[in-house]
Amino acid sequence: MTKIRNFSIIAHIDHGKSTLSDRLMEITGFKKKNDSIEQSLDSMQVERDHGITVKAHHVRIPFKWKDEDIIFNLIDTPGHVDFSYEVSRSLAACEGAILLVDATQGVEAQTISHLNEARKNNLPIIPVLNKIDLPAADIELSGSEIVELLNCNENDIILVSAKDGTGVDELVDVIIKKLPSPKINADIPLRAMIFDSNYNSYRGAIPFVRVFDGSVKKGNKIIFYSTGDIHEVTEVGIFVPEMQPIKELRSGDVGYIICSIKNLEEIHIGDTIHLKDDKVEPFKGYKEVKPMVFSGFYPSYSEDYEKLKDSMAKLKLNDAAFSYITENSQALGFGFRCGFLGLLHMKIIQERLENEFDVSIVATMPNVIYKIVDIKGRETIIDNPALLPDLSRGIKILEPFLKLEIFTPPEYIGYIMKLSQDRRGVQKNITYIANKRVLMEYYIPMSEVIFDYFDKLKTLSKGYASMDYQLLEYKESDLVRLDILVNGIRVDALSSIVHRDKSFFFGSKMARKLKETIHRQLFEIRIQASIGSKVISKTVVKALRKNVLSKCYGGDITRKRKLLEKQKKGKKRMKSVGKVEIPQDAFLAALSIDDEK
Amino acid sequence: MNGIYIHIPFCKSKCNYCNFASDNYNSYDEYFSSLEYEIRNKHRFFNIPDTIYIGGGTPSCIDEKFILNTIEIISETYDISSLKEFTIELNPESITKDKINHYLDYGINRFSMGVQSFNDDVLKFLGRAHNSQTAIRAVSMILHQSRNLSIDIIWGIPGYFINLEKLSNMPIQHISAYILSIEEGTAFFKQGIKEKRGLEEEYKYVLSELRNNGFNQYEISNFSKPGYESIHNTLYWDRNNKYIGYGLSASGFDGHKRYNNTREMDLYFKDPLLSETEILSEKQIAIEDIMLKMRCVKGIDKSIYGIIDKDLLEMMISDNLIEFSNGNLKATNRGFLVLNEIILKLSDSYIENLGI
Ligand SMILES: Nc1nc2c(ncn2[C@@H]2O[C@H](COP(=O)(O)OP(=O)(O)OP(=O)(O)O)[C@@H](O)[C@H]2O)c(=O)[nH]1
Ligand code: SF4
Numbered sequence: 017m018t019k020i021r022n023f024s025i026i027a028h029i030d031h032g033k034s035t036l037s038d039r040l041m042e043i044t045g046f047k048k049k050n051d052s053i054e055q056s057l058d059s060m061q062v063e064r065d066h067g068i069t070v071k072a073h074h075v076r077i078p079f080k081w082k083d084e085d086i087i088f089n090l091i092d093t094p095g096h097v098d099f100s101y102e103v104s105r106s107l108a109a110c111e112g113a114i115l116l117v118d119a120t121q122g123v124e125a126q127t128i129s130h131l132n133e134a135r136k137n138n139l140p141i142i143p144v145l146n147k148i149d150l151p152a153a154d155i156e157l158s159g160s161e162i163v164e165l166l167n168c169n170e171n172d173i174i175l176v177s178a179k180d181g182t183g184v185d186e187l188v189d190v191i192i193k194k195l196p197s198p199k200i201n202a203d204i205p206l207r208a209m210i211f212d213s214n215y216n217s218y219r220g221a222i223p224f225v226r227v228f229d230g231s232v233k234k235g236n237k238i239i240f241y242s243t244g245d246i247h248e249v250t251e252v253g254i255f256v257p258e259m260q261p262i263k264e265l266r267s268g269d270v271g272y273i274i275c276s277i278k279n280l281e282e283i284h285i286g287d288t289i290h291l292k293d294d295k296v297e298p299f300k301g302y303k304e305v306k307p308m309v310f311s312g313f314y315p316s317y318s319e320d321y322e323k324l325k326d327s328m329a330k331l332k333l334n335d336a337a338f339s340y341i342t343e344n345s346q347a348l349g350f351g352f353r354c355g356f357l358g359l360l361h362m363k364i365i366q367e368r369l370e371n372e373f374d375v376s377i378v379a380t381m382p383n384v385i386y387k388i389v390d391i392k393g394r395e396t397i398i399d400n401p402a403l404l405p406d407l408s409r410g411i412k413i414l415e416p417f418l419k420l421e422i423f424t425p426p427e428y429i430g431y432i433m434k435l436s437q438d439r440r441g442v443q444k445n446i447t448y449i450a451n452k453r454v455l456m457e458y459y460i461p462m463s464e465v466i467f468d469y470f471d472k473l474k475t476l477s478k479g480y481a482s483m484d485y486q487l488l489e490y491k492e493s494d495l496v497r498l499d500i501l502v503n504g505i506r507v508d509a510l511s512s513i514v515h516r517d518k519s520f521f522f523g524s525k526m527a528r529k530l531k532e533t534i535h536r537q538l539f540e541i542r543i544q545a546s547i548g549s550k551v552i553s554k555t556v557v558k559a560l561r562k563n564v565l566s567k568c569y570g571g572d573i574t575r576k577r578k579l580l581e582k583q584k585k586g587k588k589r590m591k592s593v594g595k596v597e598i599p600q601d602a603f604l605a606a607l608s609i610d611d612e613k
Numbered sequence: 614m615n616g617i618y619i620h621i622p623f624c625k626s627k628c629n630y631c632n633f634a635s636d637n638y639n640s641y642d643e644y645f646s647s648l649e650y651e652i653r654n655k656h657r658f659f660n661i662p663d664t665i666y667i668g669g670g671t672p673s674c675i676d677e678k679f680i681l682n683t684i685e686i687i688s689e690t691y692d693i694s695s696l697k698e699f700t701i702e703l704n705p706e707s708i709t710k711d712k713i714n715h716y717l718d719y720g721i722n723r724f725s726m727g728v729q730s731f732n733d734d735v736l737k738f739l740g741r742a743h744n745s746q747t748a749i750r751a752v753s754m755i756l757h758q759s760r761n762l763s764i765d766i767i768w769g770i771p772g773y774f775i776n777l778e779k780l781s782n783m784p785i786q787h788i789s790a791y792i793l794s795i796e797e798g799t800a801f802f803k804q805g806i807k808e809k810r811g812l813e814e815e816y817k818y819v820l821s822e823l824r825n826n827g828f829n830q831y832e833i834s835n836f837s838k839p840g841y842e843s844i845h846n847t848l849y850w851d852r853n854n855k856y857i858g859y860g861l862s863a864s865g866f867d868g869h870k871r872y873n874n875t876r877e878m879d880l881y882f883k884d885p886l887l888s889e890t891e892i893l894s895e896k897q898i899a900i901e902d903i904m905l906k907m908r909c910v911k912g913i914d915k916s917i918y919g920i921i922d923k924d925l926l927e928m929m930i931s932d933n934l935i936e937f938s939n940g941n942l943k944a945t946n947r948g949f950l951v952l953n954e955i956i957l958k959l960s961d962s963y964i965e966n967l968g969i
């Protein structure tokens with residue numbers, strides 16, 4: 017009998033999950049060793065560009081091991097906190113997890129958060145120390161951290177080098193020995209859960225499923241539980257990791273189902289699929305993810321609006337954590353207010369829209385969600401700073417606060433305290449874990465963390481500190497709306513919400529940044545930062561002094577016209593407010609504002 | 614009006630700011646036989662030219678027999694009996710009395726000389742093959758034989774402020790004063806030399822100095838004594854005129870289509886008739902029309918500016934970029950310095966309001 021093992025590899029970012037996946041595919045003889053392509057499961061262009069995994073990748077690995085037929089359904093998961101949703105969904109489709117720890121780094125923040133997710137699913141965990149080939153690997157220290165974390169024995173930990181393959185065959189033995197086979201309920205009615213999906217221009221929306229009960233094959237009529245829609249299956253298949261058709265998906269399998277779904281809205285992640293004439297109990301589905309960061313996405317060229325809309329609908333199939341609704345800006349025209357799990361997520365979505373759908377986007381400064389509460393206690397959600405009304409008396413504005421946990425070697429504690437204080441953080445706790453690591457806990461506004469806190473933390477700790485956060489509550493703060501006026505006209509897409517104490521500093525930086533990004537034009541441009549009717553900072557972009565080609569005779573006319581047309585084209589990408597052209601970068605100017613004073 | 618342009622792509626050396634089709638090739642025989650072939654075989658859309666212009670390059674730097682022979686070929690193919698203006702370009706270092714006389718014998722009646730500057734440091738910086746003394750001597754040599762001389766000067770040179778004192782004892786008839794622009798493909802561009810900033814003062818000086826010496830501005834960079842506007846150049850700026858261009862990189866326009874000859878010497882040798890024809894869209898016609906007219910001191914008339922947004926015009930007027938004069942809309946001196954931006958704004962509004 018073939019033994020099936022469904023498992024995810026989880027770890028903090030960069031601890032080597034994708035590299036280990038390569039080795040597992042090779043040692044089982046499933047893939048030829050190919051040195052030129054590392055992290056081969058990271059197949060999306062954004063993943064190659066950033067050198068990180070952003071989607072969970074499934075691969076089915078059938079092989080013979082010590083005379084047994086084995087199938088691994090391996091899921092390589094992302095490590096970055098913005099993609100934790102991918103990890104939790106992957107774990108829900110598994111019977112076990114490999115917890116990977118980089119022996120040069122030890123346990124870090126997402127080691128713990130992903131482990132906790134695995135524990136919620138009651139999964140057996142195989143602890144693995146990776147990168148033991150590196151001289152900086154501290155097997156003893158990292159090992160002791162794992163022992164403490166998992167309450168396991170030191171000799172439960174498998175030592176590997178995903179790079180050179182050391183220890184990987186032992187790991188295969190342990191996976192086969194320690195992880196359970198999936199429960200096979202082949203003879204009862206089909207019940208499959210949609211854990212992800214994708215869009216293919218020829219074949220429509222394609223749900224990715226884990227089959228728990230029964231089986232499904234071509235010709236079956238299936239129903240999506242939440243919508244009641246009925247479809248006929250035209251193909252089923254598995255991931256190798258590309259899609260490969262097979263005859264039938266059975267209980268225990270992970271694969272895809274094609275049934276030419278044209279209406280993208282029919283697919284809901286977490287939904288249950290069953291056969292037409294059966295009645296089944298639906299799965300609980302996944303916990304809904306709430307976007308943390310919002311930004312306006314507008315087409316660079318306004319005529320691309322429909323294309324952008326269509327592309328977003330298709331992309332959302334492959335990223336359920338991303339949300340969008342239409343919005344309209346005076347400065348930018350028609351576009352969308354989009355929700356993301358974090359800033360990296362936002363960047364990845366923008367790049368995927370540009371790479372995979374070929375639409376160019378202007379993104380506005382990201383922000384968190386605010387709430388306002390009026391005198392009668394009624395709450396309104398504000399996901400776009402421009403929509404924050406001028407606060408009259410009695411109206412409160414609330415902002416989200418996080419529980420922020422920072423893992424760090426003790427020598428950086430001082431810097432981290434300073435950074436967190438500057439960011440309005442309140443220290444709640446500080447605990448020593450093992451002997452070389454400290455867990456610092458802060459109560460801190462999300463808006464202070466979500467943008468560049470992480471980068472700062474990495475820099476000041478030379479890469480050794482890591483962090484994790486959870487939304488705790490909304491709480492009143494002394495916040496104001498900072499507006500930017502260009503030649504006296506408020507540019508809605510440039511408004512932001514900031515703490516009153518920081519508003520002056522932020523406003524003047526913002527005005528200066530804009531001055532750098534907005535090029536000289538025919539007319540002088542006045543840039544003002546204001547709160548309500550009070551101008552807190554102003555600056556001027558002087559009028560352009562020279563743009564002329566002084567010679568223009570027969571042979572030059574075409575060339576001169578082409579030059580003008582080129583300049584015109586450059587301007588087309590700009591957004592105009594009044595008679596002022598604003599380059600697209602300007603809308604993100606605030607992101608590069610540093611808090612050094 | 615009909616004009617003929619003949620391009621002579623030879624120069625003694627390449628100036629640092631130059632991106633004309635020119636070089637110190639020495640394939641004269643091949644070039645002129647290709648040119649002859651082109652003149653004899655290219656489709657002609659008029660037969661009686663009003664002007665001929667031999668430009669370059671430096672037509673004066675080569676043995677004049679090539680030029681004179683080309684003029685003969687032209688006179689065999691066209692009826693040149695009603696020519697009003699016949700110009701040749703010269704450089705100071707390459708002219709002699711004899712050359713000038715030969716040119717005059719063959720009907721040339723206007724000379725245009727690349728003087729560029731009266732400052733030797735500037736001339737060196739520009740990579741010119743002559744110094745100021747040579748230039749001044751060349752000017753007086755021509756003035757002895759002809760009453761129709763134009764000179765080119767360049768201003769806006771980084772690190773310098775132009776000096777035009779020498780002009781007052783030069784009874785020339787025409788000046789083309791160009792701002793140095795650093796264009797792609799030039800030596801300056803490669804060296805990373807940046808255009809000069811803050812040109813207003815220098816421009817003011819140029820304008821007043823030229824005015825004081827009796828020159829009237831009729832285009833952004835062209836100035837003349839009364840009655841000496843270049844007919845040939847003016848013809849390019851009005852789409853009602855036709856012109857035929859011969860030689861490397863030359864262009865022609867038949868009232869609708871423009872052709873541009875190749876800029877590659879070996880392609881030209883292979884096929885002297887090789888050219889690209891452009892059929893302009895309505896939009897492109899609008900841009901060109903506004904571009905060419907706004908460069909002229911006359912400006913654009915009501916049929917064009919009537920279609921442009923009023924508030925845009927008002928903003929530009931109040932910023933002293935454009936003004937009304939004799940019922941036309943024209944660029945002010947300040948406006949001339951940012952003319953591209955003005956043209957883009959005007960043509961955008963024009964195109965949008967016409968819905969083309
Ligand atoms: N020396 C050494 N380097 C390793 C080893 N495993 C991974 N690496 C390197 O560590 C870096 C990160 O490896 P990845 O496999 O991309 O890490 P990951 O955990 O998949 O990262 P994310 O998907 O972004 O969370 C790469 O540069 C790998 O080459 C190892 O065993 N030894
Ligand atoms: S002389 Fe005129 S054409 Fe020749 S290189 Fe100098 S600028 Fe160019």
Ligand SMILES: [Mg+2]
Nearest residue numbers: 033034068069
């Ligand atoms: Mg990875």
